[in-house]
Amino acid sequence: MHEAAKVAATMILHCIFSVVVGVASALILPTLGPRPELGYLGALDSDDLFSELGKQLSPGATIIRRDNPVVEVDDEDDVQKTVCFANNHSLPFLAIDGSHGFISTLGRMQGGIAISFMKLKQIKINPSGDYADLGPGLTNGELIRGLWAEGKQTGIMLGGGHGYLQGLFGLLADQILEAHVVLADGSSVIASQKSHPNLLWALKGAGHNFGIVTRLKYRIYDRLSNNFLREDGQPPQLINWYNFMRRPDIDSNSAVIQMRMIYAGDLSGLEQYAAPFLALGPASVENVTVPYPELFRINRSDESSQVVCGKGMYRHLFPTYLKRHNTTALREVHRIFTDMTTNSPVWGYTNPAYSNDIIAASKAMRQAMVDGSGSEQLHAYVNYAFGDESPPEMYGYAPWRMQKLRELKKKYDPKGRFNFYAPIGKPSD
């Protein structure tokens, strides 16, 4: 089935081709999970404390004091002042951008200061048109819409970054040319090929462990406008996406599969690749053609989607990379998913009573996929990790890489101040 879905085509528009069928197949298993909260400052006299910090910050900065202190910074100097202030008072701190991070290790952040970048959303395109200076507070949607209006496109990310354009341009982190970084001691450096190149390397895959990025120089691309259909193999423009879902109107006993073929291109070029799926007799078929920024809304992954982006819900992901699919394993995953969803919701739930069952079933599904792939090792994408994966499972098993990451950690964050998001671990791990 996977082989048959090789597709092609491209242009300015992206197309989604959806087929709902009653057979099993999946790439990633999205399930659900708790969102960490920042804790209280406890016994500290926090009003006095924050008036002391407030005097040091720029006029544009704001300190929001509700239950938890949030410093909305206005420039890099504000970040440095806040980090030094937190260090002087032995308080933990955490940079916050889109608040989409859901890994369970974020829950270890208690009684600290949130450093918010909501005021830093600049998009400044260089006259060459090859890169832009970006503020760290931009959401994906803001960046995509802002660039699209200027005839450009890209996505934004530390820690890897999978996106619809990855087949064409690489991972999102591959686009970072330079990062301004505030380190754990409050000092500031520029990481680029010329200055602190190893820090730049580490930021791309393990960015949350090393510092706070206050500005990015980021590669951007002209909007795609030409058809560049390829006939050989799976083209870079294609993403195949499978969802298991409950649709009692189609099948009251078992989960169905929604298969999405998302490609930059022309619907006519897709027909031959869709043919094997259509031959299965899908329950429904839908063709949608939209410009790139609209793709997120169509896929219900933009700000307007309550289920995916809404606050106050439990969501977990259990990612695994696979070298190959195994249909027996996929059937097993479908069986577990069907059993699990007989009584529980599956994505974005509010009742924590569901957690244990859902987490256990999701882990079983992931393990079935790993076992079926013939690999004995789990390879988990760090930005989707649940939080109990080991550092090699998230960052790779090659000893040289873990050693290099840990040496850099010792150099740039020797006290482990950036250990809340998928920590790379101690030298002994």
Ligand SMILES: Cc1cc2nc3c(=O)[nH]c(=O)nc-3n(C[C@H](O)[C@H](O)[C@H](O)COP(=O)(O)OP(=O)(O)OC[C@H]3O[C@@H](n4cnc5c(N)ncnc54)[C@H](O)[C@@H]3O)c2cc1C
């Ligand atoms: C609905 C949804 C869809 C997603 N889709 C995708 C997808 O398509 N592709 C993909 O690759 N990932 C995807 N993710 C995963 C997402 O990339 C990660 O959760 C990412 O960490 C979110 O970043 P954020 O800035 O929104 O999160 P936050 O919760 O604000 O931050 C997450 C972590 O990054 C750190 N951080 C924040 N700002 C900075 C900074 N300026 N400098 C250094 N560290 C910082 C924080 O301290 C924290 O540790 C998705 C997540 C969700 C919830």
